[in-house]
Every structure is written in structure tokens, then in C-alpha cells.
Amino acid sequence: MTLSRTHLTAIALFFVMALAVPFIPSDYLFEAILTPFLAIALAALGLNLLAGYAGQVSLGSAAFMAVGAFSAYNFLLRIPGLPLLLALLLAGVVTAAFGVIFGLPSLRLRGFYLAISTLAAQFFVQWVLTNFNWFSGGDTSGIINTPPLFIGGVAIDTPVRDYLLSLAIVSLLTLLALRLVSGRTGREFIAVRDNELAARVLGVKILRVKLMACALSSFYIGIAGALWAFLYLNTVEPAGFDLDRSFQLLFVIIIGGLASIRGAFLGAAFIVVLPLLLSRAGAALLGATFDSGLVDIVEKIILGVLIIVFLRIEPAGLSALLARLRLDRFFASTL
Amino acid sequence: MRFPHRLAAAALAVGLTGFAPLTAHAQNAPATATTPATQPEQYFPLQSYRVGPYAAGGTGFFGGFIDYMTLINSRDGGVNGVKLTWDECETQYVVEKGVECYERMKTHQPPPSAWNPLSVGIAYAMIPGVTADKVPLITIDHGRTDSTDGAVFPYVFPLLMNPYSESSAIVNFIGTRVGGDDKLAGKSIVVLYHGSPYGRETIPIYQLLAKKYGFTLQQIEVPDPGAEQEAQWLQIRRIHPDYVVLRGWGVMNPVALKTAQKTGFPADHIIGNVWSNSEEDASPAGHAAVGYIALTTQATGTQYPVIQQIENTVYKAGKGDMADHSRIGSVYYNLGVVNGILNVEAIRIAQAKFGNHTLTGDQVRWGFEHLDLDPGRVAALGASGLFHSINVTCSDHEGHGLVTFQQWDGTKWNRISDWIAPDWDLLRPIIEASANKYAAQNNITPRDCSKEAAN
Numbered sequence: 001m002t003l004s005r006t007h008l009t010a011i012a013l014f015f016v017m018a019l020a021v022p023f024i025p026s027d028y029l030f031e032a033i034l035t036p037f038l039a040i041a042l043a044a045l046g047l048n049l050l051a052g053y054a055g056q057v058s059l060g061s062a063a064f065m066a067v068g069a070f071s072a073y074n075f076l077l078r079i080p081g082l083p084l085l086l087a088l089l090l091a092g093v094v095t096a097a098f099g100v101i102f103g104l105p106s107l108r109l110r111g112f113y114l115a116i117s118t119l120a121a122q123f124f125v126q127w128v129l130t131n132f133n134w135f136s137g138g139d140t141s142g143i144i145n146t147p148p149l150f151i152g153g154v155a156i157d158t159p160v161r162d163y164l165l166s167l168a169i170v171s172l173l174t175l176l177a178l179r180l181v182s183g184r185t186g187r188e189f190i191a192v193r194d195n196e197l198a199a200r201v202l203g204v205k206i207l208r209v210k211l212m213a214c215a216l217s218s219f220y221i222g223i224a225g226a227l228w229a230f231l232y233l234n235t236v237e238p239a240g241f242d243l244d245r246s247f248q249l250l251f252v253i254i255i256g257g258l259a260s261i262r263g264a265f266l267g268a269a270f271i272v273v274l275p276l277l278l279s280r281a282g283a284a285l286l287g288a289t290f291d292s293g294l295v296d297i298v299e300k301i302i303l304g305v306l307i308i309v310f311l312r313i314e315p316a317g318l319s320a321l322l323a324r325l326r327l328d329r330f331f332a333s334t335l
Numbered sequence: 336m337r338f339p340h341r342l343a344a345a346a347l348a349v350g351l352t353g354f355a356p357l358t359a360h361a362q363n364a365p366a367t368a369t370t371p372a373t374q375p376e377q378y379f380p381l382q383s384y385r386v387g388p389y390a391a392g393g394t395g396f397f398g399g400f401i402d403y404m405t406l407i408n409s410r411d412g413g414v415n416g417v418k419l420t421w422d423e424c425e426t427q428y429v430v431e432k433g434v435e436c437y438e439r440m441k442t443h444q445p446p447p448s449a450w451n452p453l454s455v456g457i458a459y460a461m462i463p464g465v466t467a468d469k470v471p472l473i474t475i476d477h478g479r480t481d482s483t484d485g486a487v488f489p490y491v492f493p494l495l496m497n498p499y500s501e502s503s504a505i506v507n508f509i510g511t512r513v514g515g516d517d518k519l520a521g522k523s524i525v526v527l528y529h530g531s532p533y534g535r536e537t538i539p540i541y542q543l544l545a546k547k548y549g550f551t552l553q554q555i556e557v558p559d560p561g562a563e564q565e566a567q568w569l570q571i572r573r574i575h576p577d578y579v580v581l582r583g584w585g586v587m588n589p590v591a592l593k594t595a596q597k598t599g600f601p602a603d604h605i606i607g608n609v610w611s612n613s614e615e616d617a618s619p620a621g622h623a624a625v626g627y628i629a630l631t632t633q634a635t636g637t638q639y640p641v642i643q644q645i646e647n648t649v650y651k652a653g654k655g656d657m658a659d660h661s662r663i664g665s666v667y668y669n670l671g672v673v674n675g676i677l678n679v680e681a682i683r684i685a686q687a688k689f690g691n692h693t694l695t696g697d698q699v700r701w702g703f704e705h706l707d708l709d710p711g712r713v714a715a716l717g718a719s720g721l722f723h724s725i726n727v728t729c730s731d732h733e734g735h736g737l738v739t740f741q742q743w744d745g746t747k748w749n750r751i752s753d754w755i756a757p758d759w760d761l762l763r764p765i766i767e768a769s770a771n772k773y774a775a776q777n778n779i780t781p782r783d784c785s786k787e788a789a790n
Contacts, residue, residue, distance in 0.1 A: 032438035036431065077776070130531065137776075143459045143532050147776055157467075233434055235460040237532065240430050276435060283424075293385025293394075296425040 007178055010261075014171040021160055031159035031232070033273055038166040039228040041268035044252040045177055045261060046220025051250070052259035053181060054213035055193025056106050057114055060121030061221055062245035067125060068095045068222025069229035069236045070135050076147055077137050084149050084156070088169065091226045092219040099218025106210050122243055129238040136236070143237040146230045162231040169227065173220060178261055180216070189213055190259070221249075255307060257319025266318040270310075275303055375693045377414065377682055379404070379421040380440035382452040387427035388585060391615040392667050396453050397423070398656040399671020400678075402663075403641070405649045405656070407679055414682050415691040426457060433457030441468060445693045449473050449678055449703070455533060458491075465490045470696030471681075471703050475674045476501075476609050476632055480536070484770035485704065485732040486781040492703050494677055495632045495725060495736030496609065499766065500757035502540045504738045505606055505630055506548065507755055509578050520549035525571050527591060528582040530558040533610070537582065540762070547761065561587025568598040581607045581629075588616035589624070596623035603628060603742070613666040617743040627743045628751065632736055633673045633722045635748045637664035640717030641672060666748065673722050680716070681706050704729055704787075723754045729784035735759065 017034075024030070047061050072091035075082055098121075105117040129135050136144045149156040156165055180186055188209045191199035200206055229236040248271060256267020282295040314321040381400070384393035404419040413419055422443070424436035433452055441447060441464070449471045452458050458474045462482075465472045466489070474482070475494045482491035496504075509524065510516040526541050528534035538554055545552035553574055555567050561583065568591075571579060579600065581591055588611045595605060607616065607629030614635075617624040637646065642664055649655050650663075662668055685694050685702025694702075706727040713719055727734035737754035774781050 028438050028442065032435045130535070133535070143456060145459060145462055145773075145777070148778055233430060233460050234463050235430070235456070237430065237456055237459070239456065239531065279425075280439070283422075293383075293390070293425055296386050296427070 027159040030163040035163050035166050036232045037268055037272050038170045039224050040272050041265045042170045043221045043224035044249050044264035044268050046217045047249050048253045048264050050213050050217035053189040058118040059115050059246050060118035061249040062241040063121045063125035064095050064218045064221040065225025066241035067098050068225030072226035073236050084151050088226050092223040095222025096215040096219040099214040100211050103211055103214025126238045146234050166227050166231050257317030260319040263317050263319035375417045376420045376445050377417050377448050378445050380447045381421050381423045382426045382433050382436045383423045384426050384428045389428040395667025396671040399668040400675045401656040402645050402649050403672045403675025405654050406645050410648055415686055428454055430456040430460055434460050437461055448699045471700040481766050481769035483733045483766050485729045486784050487770040487774045492732045497733050498536050499540050499762045502537045503757035504755050506544045508740050522550040523576040524550050524578050525576040526554045526580045529584040530556045564590055564594045568594045572598045579605045581605050581611045583611040589619035592620035593623045602626040624743050625745045630738050632738050633669045634750055635666055639721045729787040
């Protein structure tokens with residue numbers, strides 16, 4: 001197996017992210033910024049496989065995150081002694097199966113019509129999780145605390161451990177995604193996106209490719225949902241995976257760059273991290289005397305303006321902007 | 336290509352300003368340690384929500400809380416010389432924002448005294464964190480019902496009333512309206528609940544109460560957000576119940592009242608729960624809300640000495656938090672004041688044991704666990720009639736709060752009942768069973784509260 005320059009860059013960046021840990025004294029950076037950033041980036045990466053590469057727009061991503069989070073919770077709750085990593089893997093598999101079922105309409109529908117049919121997944125999942133408390137372990141309130149996590153006897157209970165576990169999983173899945181999109185699978189996805197008829201003529205099996213994209217994308221999003229709930233929020237509630245979250249993921253890939261692996265990370269940094277930095281900057285500059293609600297509204301305005309400006313400069317997203325700034329001389333091409 | 340470079344520089348500048356406070360706490364800590372001459376502080380991190388769909392509740396509650404702390408600072412010079420300080424962090428009632436605020440403020444020096452998020456979702460997400468930090472988490476009038484069992488949840492306090500007590504108190508109130516609990520048998524009650532985890536939480540409790548008192552019960556769900564309820568109220572018209580319990584949230588409440596009027600159901604036979612009891616719930620329904628009854632743990636109005644003092648001391652000096660002065664004395668505002676009283680008194684009680692200086696979160700927790708305000712003490716605090724009393728112990732983190740009922744006259748709420756006690760003995764075994772299940776799932780060994788009491 002040969003590794004391309006892209007892979008090597010990605011591996012190097014992930015190593016830097018892991019090796020930087022002892023030099024960062026603040027827990028806040030890990031638990032409030034980096035862990036949610038990794039989870040959202042992974043979910044966006046999953047959505048990008050489906051929407052960016054294979055061209056199937058989905059508005060149900062949050063539902064798949066919910067399926068992942070609740071499956072992982074139920075596996076851990078109902079199978080005592082199940083290793084955490086296996087539970088995460090199984091959660092991904094369950095979500096992938098779910099993704100295939102809700103991907104069936106994509107065989108007949110295209111564009112906006114498909115987007116609307118994926119809304120069904122969004123509402124169906126939230127309804128089921130709210131109304132059948134079997135999924136929340138019989139807890140009548142429907143909001144559940146995640147159980148304590150262990151890997152081989154080591155408790156995952158500090159911000160740094162949460163972060164490192166997220167980083168390990170996200171790195172592994174990102175490298176796998178890089179491998180997939182640069183190979184035959186990725187080329188088939190793109191062929192289907194660009195011209196379904198031409199792809200069919202060339203002998204691409206449309207049915208298989210579309211369902212494969214749904215399964216693969218849901219697998220990533222499901223694991224991201226479990227990371228989000230278990231390592232970041234410590235709680236799982238259906239309301240946290242609403243339509244707003246689906247839109248958020250769609251914005252992440254649009255702003256980051258469609259059909260680009262690094263786009264998911266750049267977009268997640270923009271949508272998840274930048275508002276936090278603006279909020280911290282607002283609090284630091286204006287102090288406690290200022291109405292915190294007003295600061296919040298101003299942050300939203302600044303963020304909105306930045307989105308417009310960035311997309312005006314580079315409609316293909318931050319990934320393309322980065323390429324134009326020629327930073328990729330240092331950071332190689334597609335991470 | 337000049338433009339993007341400048342943009343990148345601007346983005347970098349914003350980024351750096353944002354990161355600066357990340358390390359600021361580390362620098363603050365020694366500064367406070369080397370200047371002991373300054374007045375000691377007791378710090379409250381406030382995860383408030385002043386924008387978004389629930390801003391009405393957030394501005395009222397946090398406004399009342401802040402105004403009470405300002406009153407203590409300006410009238411008494413703090414609590415036994417310890418000044419109360421606070422920061423606000425906007426959550427918009429969104430769980431992940433609330434969690435970020437928690438991470439942001441938890442390293443503050445001096446350390447947080449107690450957390451008061453006024454949101455079930457945020458509170459749930461914080462339970463493992465606050466337990467590790469050893470800082471109390473206050474969920475006044477709401478929260479996880481089984482956290483009432485302080486043996487399993489040492490750091491969580493659903494003060495005054497949990498959802499189960501609320502349901503029980505509503506049924507007890509209906510009992511007084513029909514002429515005694517024994518008259519409940521054969522009566523018909525409909526619970527109209529919000530289609531959310533919050534709305535569904537009390538389903539088994541109403542079933543239990545129906546079995547105990549022998550009334551017939553139907554529980555009908557209104558899907559979120561509840562802006563359309565024709566079908567549900569037509570169903571209610573067919574059932575023709577004696578009372579409807581409204582377990583609503585946000586826009587669902589005024590819509591329920593309006594639709595009830597359209598289908599001919601009398602407003603004075605609708606009993607609202609604690610999230611259906613504010614001016615913002617009744618007033619938008621206009622005439623349809625006249626006669627509507629709702630439960631509350633704290634009376635409305637400005638006639639109580641403590642509210643008078645806030646108006647005369649804090650607002651006269653221009654230090655008040657409420658932009659709209661007419662909301663002083665409203666349901667959410669007065670809940671904020673009561674919450675302020677409970678937090679401040681917990682600190683006072685903890686100071687009596689640990690000394691009049693800045694207390695740690697764990698010491699404040701001790702204060703909450705010994706928070707015993709009888710009606711005499713409540714009167715001394717100028718809050719007689721505002722709320723009844725509270726007596727928190729290790730095993731009972733709710734504190735046997737009493738509730739009262741109020742009726743909407745078209746412009747304001749008027750109290751129409753005495754202080755009513757829920758049926759705690761009936762609920763306790765369910766709470767303990769649920770808490771013990773949580774303890775087993777999370778490898779928690781419950782404390783022995785008989786030993787705690789000796790301390």
C-alpha cells in the first residue's frame with residue numbers, strides 16, 4: 001500500500017494535533033472547542049461523501065446523528081461489558097443500515113425532491129425517540145445521561161482523554177475517507193453526481209453506488225453523533241438533533257467546500273469554532289457590564305457578514321480559498 | 336489577492352482576541368491570592384437566555400435573581416461582608432451553548448458557588464461535570480425528578496418542587512375544588528401535554544394518581560410547538576371532562592386557551608402547570624384566558640417587602656436589571672427573586688459553619704443541604720406570602736416546598752388557594768427506585784444520609 005502526499009499530510013496534521021496536547025494548559029480548549037469541532041467535522045465529512053461527492057442532497061443528517069448516539073447508548077446499556085469501540089462501530093453499522101432504508105427514495109428522486117424526502121428521516125427519528133421511551137432506557141423524561149466510558153480499563157473521564165479518543169477515531173475515519181474518494185469508489189460517486197446517464201452507460205452500477213454512498217455517509221454521521229453525545233455533551237436528547245443541526249451540517253460543507261475532505265474540517269472550524277471565539281472576544285472586550293443577549297445578536301450579524309464575504313470571494317468554499325491563498329504549498333493538496 | 340490576505344489578518348485578530356481569555360484565568364488566580372485586602376467575593380456563573388424563543392422566561396428569571404443579589408450587595412454590603420459577583424453567558428436555552436458556558440465559567444476564580452441554568456436539558460448535561468467539580472446545581476421548580484434523592488445526587492437540587500410533586504399538587508387542588516379527595520372518584524380529568532420529554536415525564540404519575548383516587552384519566556399529546564390544537568380540543572369536547580390539566584410550553588399555552596374557548600370549554604376548569612403559569616402564557620390569549628387557573632410556587636405582585644426594597648433601593652439607584660419595569664412582580668421575575676433568596680441563604684447557612692469568607696462549591700452544597708427556612712425566617716427575609724417555606728435535607732433535595740394556585744383576571748394573576756402540599760409519601764418510593772437505577776447504571780454508591788445528618 002502506497003501513501004499519497006495527501007495522506008502523509010493528513011497523518012502529519014493529526015500527529016501535530018495529538019502531540020500538542022501537553023503544551024495546551026487549558027481544559028476549556030479541549031472540552032468546549034476541539035471535541036465538538038472534531039465531532040461536527042466528522043459528521044460534515046460523512047454528509048460531504050453523500051452530498052458533495054455523490055451529489056445526493058440530504059436534510060436528515062441530524063437524524064442519523066441521533067440514530068448513532070441512541071444506538072451506542074442502547075448497546076452500552078443492554079449488553080454489559082461491551083467494549084466502547086465496538087459499541088461505536090455497531091452504532092455506525094446500525095446508522096448505515098438506517099441510511100440505506102432512507103436512501104431508497106434517491107433511486108427515483110433527484111435534487112430538491114430528494115432533499116424533501118430526507119426530511120422524512122429527520123421527523124420520523126425525532127418522533128420515535130420522543131415517543132417510545134424504550135430507546136432512552138425507560139427514562140420517562142427522555143433526556144439521558146451517558147454512562148461512564150472505559151477503554152480497556154482506562155476511564156475516558158477527562159477533557160484530554162475525550163479529545164484524544166475523538167481525535168483517534170476521526171483521524172482513522174478521515175484517512176479511510178481519503179483512500180475511498182481517491183479510489184474507484186470516489187470516482188464512481190463523482191460520475192453519478194455529474195451525469196447519471198453517462199455513468200450508467202460507462203457501466204457504473206447506479207443502484208449500488210447510491211446505496212453505498214448512503215450507507216457510508218450514514219456510518220460516518222452515526223459515529224459522529226455518538227462522539228457528539230458521549231464525549232462532548234454527556235447527554236443524549238432527541239431535541240439536540242433537530243432540523244437546525246441538519247442545516248448546520250449542510251452549511252458546514254457549503255462553506256467549507258463541497259466534495260472536499262478538508263472542506264468539512266474548515267467548514268466545521270468556521271461554523272463551530274468561530275462563533276465561540278467571537279463570543280469570547282465579545283465578552284472580553286465589552287466586559288460583564290454589557291447585555292449578554294445583545295452581544296449574542298451582534299455575533300450572529302458578524303458571522304453572517306463573514307459568510308457572505310467568504311462566499312463572495314470564493315463560492316467554492318474555504319477549501320478553494322485556501323488553495324488560492326497557496327497555503328497548500330505548505331499543507332499539500334487535499335486535506 | 337490582497338483582499339483575502341487582509342481578511343485572513345482580520346480573522347486572525349478576532350481569533351487571537353477570542354483565545355486571549357482562555358489563558359486569562361491562570362493569570363487571574365495569583366493576582367487575587369496576593370491581594371487579600373480586597374473584599375472577599377462569592378461568584379455566581381449565570382447561564383442566562385435573553386434572546387431566542389424563551390427570552391421572556393430568561394429575562395424575567397435572571398433579572399429577578401440579579402436584582403436580589405444587587406439588593407444584598409447595596410443594602411447589606413454582601414453576605415456577612417462577602418460581596419456577591421456574577422457573569423452572564425448567553426445560552427439561548429440551547430444545550431450545547433449551555434455546556435460551552437459551563438466549560439467557560441467553571442474555572443473562574445473565585446470558584447463558582449452554584450449553577451442555575453433554568454433549563455432541564457442543560458442541567459442534565461452538567462450533572463456528571465458538577466459532580467466531579469463538587470459544585471451544586473440548582474434546578475428550582477423543574478429538573479430531574481429523581482435528583483430529589485440526595486443520597487444518589489449529592490450536587491443536584493430540584494428546589495421547592497419537582498415534576499412529580501407538581502402533578503400530585505394539581506390533583507390535590509382539584510380535590511379541594513370538587514369538595515374533598517374522596518369526591519375525585521368518578522370524576523374525569525384530561526391531561527393535555529406538550530409532545531416533548533418534558534411533557535411526557537409525568538404520564539406514569541397521573542396514571543398512579545388516577546388509580547389512587549379513582550378518577551378517569553385521558554392524556555392527550557400536543558405535538559411541538561402546539562400552534563394548532565383543533566383536533567385535541569374536539570377530542571376533549573367528546574370526553575367532556577370535569578377538568579383539563581394544561582402541561583404546556585411556550586406558544587402551546589395561549590393557543591390551548593383560545594381553542595378551549597372556541598370549543599366551549601370553560602377556562603376556569605383548565606389548570607396550568609408550572610410552565611404554563613406566567614403572564615406570557617395567559618395574556619396573548621386575551622379574553623379567552625379570563626378565569627384560567629395555574630399552579631405556582633411563588634406568588635406574583637410587588638407588595639412583598641423584599642420586592643419593595645428592590646424597587647426602592649436597586650431601581651431608585653438605577654442599578655435594576657429589568658428593562659421593562661412593569662415586569663417586576665411577574666411570575667418569572669418573582670421566581671428569580673425566590674431563587675436569589677435560596678442561593679443567598681444557602682451561603683449564609685454555609686458561612687455559619689465554614690466562616691465568613693469566600694466558600695468553595697462543596698461548602699455551598701453543604702449550605703443547600705441544610706437550607707431550612709421556616710415561615711418565620713421567610714417573613715424575616717421580607718418574603719412572607721411570596722413563597723411558603725423550604726427544608727432541604729440530605730435525602731430530600733426538594734425541600735418540601737408548598738404550592739399555591741392563581742387565577743388570571745385578564746390583566747394579572749390573583750391567588751385563589753391556600754398553600755397546598757403534594758403527596759410526598761406516595762411519590763417517594765418511585766423517586767428512590769428511579770434514583771437507585773441511575774446509581775446502578777453509573778456505578779454510584781449512594782451516600783448514607785443518616786451519617787451525613789450527624790455532621
